[in-house]
Amino acid sequence: xxxxxxxxxxxxxxxxxxxxxxxxxEIDGVETRICGGGFGIFGHGNVPCLxxxxxxxxxxxxxxxxxxxxxxxxxxxxxxxxxxxxxxxFCTASAGPGTANLVTAAALAHANRLPMLMLCGDTFLTRxxxxxxxxxxxxxxxxxxxxxAFRAVSRYWDxxxxxxxVLQSLxxxxxTMLDPADCGPxxxxxxxDVQGWAWDYPEAFFARRVHxxxxxxxxxxxxxxxxxxxRAARRPVIVAGGGVQYSGAVAELTAFxxxxxxxxxxxxxxxxxxxxxxxxxxxxxxxxxxxxxNAIAGAADVVLAVGTRLQDFTTGSWxxxxxxxxxxxxxxxxxxxxxxxxxxxxxDARLGLVALDRALGGHRAPAEWTAxxxxxxxxxxxxxxxxxxxxxxxxxYAQAIGTVNALCHPRDRIVTAAGGLPAEITANWRTLGIGxxxxxxxxxxxxxxxxxxxxxxxxQSEQEPDRDTIVFVGDGSYxxxxxxxxxxxxxxxxxxxxxxxxxxxxVINKLQNNTGQDSFNNLIADCPxxxxxxxxxxxxxxxxxxxxxxxxxxxxELAAAFRRAQAADRTTVIxxxxxxxxxxxxxxxxxxxxxxxxxxxxxxxxxxxxxxxxGRAAQRQGV
Numbered sequence: 001x002x003x004x005x006x007x008x009x010x011x012x013x014x015x016x017x018x019x020x021x022x023x024x025x026e027i028d029g030v031e032t033r034i035c036g037g038g039f040g041i042f043g044h045g046n047v048p049c050l051x052x053x054x055x056x057x058x059x060x061x062x063x064x065x066x067x068x069x070x071x072x073x074x075x076x077x078x079x080x081x082x083x084x085x086x087x088x089x090f091c092t093a094s095a096g097p098g099t100a101n102l103v104t105a106a107a108l109a110h111a112n113r114l115p116m117l118m119l120c121g122d123t124f125l126t127r128x129x130x131x132x133x134x135x136x137x138x139x140x141x142x143x144x145x146x147x148x149a150f151r152a153v154s155r156y157w158d159x160x161x162x163x164x165x166v167l168q169s170l171x172x173x174x175x176t177m178l179d180p181a182d183c184g185p186x187x188x189x190x191x192x193d194v195q196g197w198a199w200d201y202p203e204a205f206f207a208r209r210v211h212x213x214x215x216x217x218x219x220x221x222x223x224x225x226x227x228x229x230x231r232a233a234r235r236p237v238i239v240a241g242g243g244v245q246y247s248g249a250v251a252e253l254t255a256f257x258x259x260x261x262x263x264x265x266x267x268x269x270x271x272x273x274x275x276x277x278x279x280x281x282x283x284x285x286x287x288x289x290x291x292x293x294n295a296i297a298g299a300a301d302v303v304l305a306v307g308t309r310l311q312d313f314t315t316g317s318w319x320x321x322x323x324x325x326x327x328x329x330x331x332x333x334x335x336x337x338x339x340x341x342x343x344x345x346x347x348d349a350r351l352g353l354v355a356l357d358r359a360l361g362g363h364r365a366p367a368e369w370t371a372x373x374x375x376x377x378x379x380x381x382x383x384x385x386x387x388x389x390x391x392x393x394x395x396x397y398a399q400a401i402g403t404v405n406a407l408c409h410p411r412d413r414i415v416t417a418a419g420g421l422p423a424e425i426t427a428n429w430r431t432l433g434i435g436x437x438x439x440x441x442x443x444x445x446x447x448x449x450x451x452x453x454x455x456x457x458x459x460q461s462e463q464e465p466d467r468d469t470i471v472f473v474g475d476g477s478y479x480x481x482x483x484x485x486x487x488x489x490x491x492x493x494x495x496x497x498x499x500x501x502x503x504x505x506x507v508i509n510k511l512q513n514n515t516g517q518d519s520f521n522n523l524i525a526d527c528p529x530x531x532x533x534x535x536x537x538x539x540x541x542x543x544x545x546x547x548x549x550x551x552x553x554x555x556x557e558l559a560a561a562f563r564r565a566q567a568a569d570r571t572t573v574i575x576x577x578x579x580x581x582x583x584x585x586x587x588x589x590x591x592x593x594x595x596x597x598x599x600x601x602x603x604x605x606x607x608x609x610x611x612x613x614x615g616r617a618a619q620r621q622g623v
Contacts, residue, residue, distance in 0.1 A: 007200040012163045012190065013053040016119065016199055017595070019170050021057060024176075024210045027086055031210055034174070035117070036079060036087050036459070037062040039072035039234070044133070045121020049195035050092055064458070064491060067483035069093045073105020074448045075455030075484065076116045078415065080109075080157045081438055081460035085183055085246050086213060087114040089455070095192060096134025096139055100146050104445065106153040109185040112242075112269070112442035113179035113309075113333075118154075121187040122147050125161055132192075147189040154216075155184030161191065164201030178213060180246070180332035180348065188513035212517055215247075216332060216353060218347030226304070226328045227346050233302035235369050236262050239314070242269030243307020243331060247349035253276070253306065256353045258433045261364040262304070263373035265293035267314045267482060268426050271365070272437040276430035282373045283380050283588075286320060287313045288441075290588040291383070292376035294320055298465050299372075304356075307349045309336045309559030313441065316590030319618040330356075337568035340620060381430075388428050391557040393418025395576060396583025397424040397472075399555045404470060405430055407562050411464055413438065413456055416472040417448035419501070420507030425472060427585045449473040450497060454484040457493040468496050468566060475501040478538065481543075488571045489546035489574030497547075497573045498558075499538045506580035515596055516604030523580055542573035549573040591615040 010018065025034045040063050042051050053061055066072035069091070076089040086430035092101040099120040109116045123135045123145055131137050138144040151157050156176040158169045173186035230236055244253050250273055257264050265285040266273055274281040283290035285297050292417045297303070297320045308314060314535040315321065318340065329342035330352045345352055350463060388402025397420060397437035408414075409446035416425050417440040425439055440448045440457060453471035460469055478499050488495045512522060519526040525533045542549035548568055552558045558576055565572035593616065 001025070008203050009198050009200050011049060011053065011196050011198050012160060012166060013049040013195045014165070014187075014365045015166050015199075016050075016170065017053040017057060017061070018206050019166070021061060022206050022208045023174060024208065025086055025484065026210055026212055032087065033061075034087055034211065035061065035464070036083075037064065037087050038054055038090040038092060039066045039075055040066045040092040041066050041069055041072065041094065041098055045095025045098065045192055046092050046119070046190070046195070047094070049192070050190065052121060064487070067487055068481065069098050069101035070105050070447065070450035071484050072479055073102050073116065073118075074108065074445070074451035075458070077105065077109045077112065077114045078448070078452035078455035079459045080110070080114045080116060082456050084435075085113075085115055086246065087459075090117040090119055092119045093121065095123060096146060100149070100285060103149055103153060106150055106187065108440065108443040108445045108448065110153045110155065112440070113183045114185070115183055116185040117173060118185060118187045120147060120187065120189055122159060122191040123583070125191040126193055138526055142420045147187070150187040153185065154187040155182055156186040157331050158187070159189035159191070160194055162466055163194070163197050163201075167205060173525045174211070178211060180216070180491070181213065181334065193616070210522065215348040216346070218324065218330070218345045218352045222343065222345045222353050223352070223359055226330075227356055228341055229302050229326055229328060229343065230260070230304065230356070230360060231363050234366055235300045236302045236304065236365050237282070237296050237300040238262050238264045239297070239303060239305040240264050240270045240273040241267045241306060241307055241308025242315075243349050244270060244273050247307060247332070249307070249315070249350035252350050252353040256357050258618070259357060260360055261367065261370040261396050262294050263370060265289075265297055265307050268422065268439050268441045271426060271429070271439060272431045272435050273431070274431070275434065276432070279374055280370070282377050284426045285314060286316055287590050287592040288426045288588075289590060290380045290427060292380035294375070294590050295376050295558065299388045300325055302326050302328065302499065304330065306330045307332075311341050311442070312592065315511060317593035318620040319615065320596070321620060323618070323620055336417045338405055365432065382506070384428050384430070387585055392580035394582040395554060396578055397500055398420060398428050398583060398585055400498060400558060400576060400578065401425055401428045401472070403555045403558050404498065404562060405432070407559060407566075408470060409467055410437060412468045412470055413460055414470050414472070415449060415453040415456055417441070417452065417476055417477065418444040418446045419474045420502075420510075420599040421472045421474060423507070424585055427588050446477045449477050450482055450495070451484045453495050453497070454488050454493060457488065457495055458491075461493060471495055473497060473499055473536070474506070475499060475503065475536065476505045479536065482541070485542055485547050485571060485573065486545040494569070495571045496537055496562070497542070497571065499573060499575045500537070501538065501575060501577045503535070504580070511594070512582065514608070515594065516600075516602055516606070516608035538573065541560070546598045547573050549570040549575070551575040581614065591618065593619070
């Protein structure tokens, strides 16, 4: 209740909720609440106090009941990615195993630089009832518990031990989540007793506040040096990462490339920076990339890396770029901008590209270089067209991708994650709409697909309710985490889920074979502990969770089923078997450093080891 002295008495949980309700962000001139709501599973560690605080605002700040805490975190990450890190969801979990289940999702958000707020139950601060249910006891350190595990996977971590700490901790957590350089998950441990403690908070703390994302202008000297490198380049290339979209710099990237005739290659996170038909789009780069992008990157003498953290799948474990190529890192994060002896241009991608454009004036890359990149892309497009086309051959991921690509709307959102599909979609998907592809490969986390699709659909329904969210998932990831099919039906957030069943973890089986080993423990048929291999009835399983579902035999039947799914009023699951051995995309792969056995009785394993060692000869020796 409010007092005449400008203070209001609230519990810690009530103060957190009240403050979140009054934080807004300006997006394209429109003020929107930053927190779009939350995902929650209640238990004794969060329902008595945080649940009590959330109930009165349930219509304004929706709380989606998850089926698994890890999946809730995936959904929150996908929501933030859809909104380009300008909005986030919170996740609340009970003390003990509920909170522990969020660790993987927090790591995913951390790796992908995505904002997510975790409000998690903790043990009693007073310790009077210790040891309590679900408490881990560390005999030499009573302050240490499960929630300390989140220190490694959070950008901001705090444990609230007094109601007044909220005044400092909440703004600090939000500042981290909105920071272009430090963006990532924020964790607040809420002891069960402290959640319900009351304090007289200053009412001014809860005043409506409008935030804006900070844009840092790069240093003039760094810009001048970068412009000089680009002017001297005979074969420049731009590597466009996910940071281009988070900066809202797609138009500036396109204009910069067009003005100076510089080919653009895309990272996995940067897929859908340019349309597939753009003449300067040289394709996806790296281990799961394209012959066109890797050829151009390998020949480049100057590489302008914009908004990318240059992970190994982008750089081919640092073999994609020529040893003598100069790198320029335009990035909001100093750590990413300076990788591998790059010239760091620390700042906002949009402002940096505009400033570099000014500094370059009318300079253009040699016409023959630009033409070479276009020719390489045309050759790659021909390969993709043949690779994705239905034919007299076994069903493949690529055929399923091509079928959906031909039928979906340009603004439909594509979601997939670890397994074979990130490589297949990165290589074969032809971008129809800017920012429409979500391939989670920062943490390479199986199980993200359906949960992430649900979170993306929640976000999409806020802005593009007439468009579809399309999830590609393998049978292995489906079995790992599928319960948000039920969530999507319960909440009316329609998904189209394509389950491509290859009988196990087929892409890892392929890696196992490619490193000289026999198939073992990846395909269900090759598990020695399996008594009687049999296929899962994914159609029946999906129907049991309320979805429409059907099984198809080939790409032609898939096309018809996909049209039915587009017209359906709820989540539809389409199942198609694909061959675990045939039909993989065989071109476009850069070298990737993978650990191999130095000593083996198998000649094939020894030969594989020798191949890995010879590939390392092209590896850049930067830091």
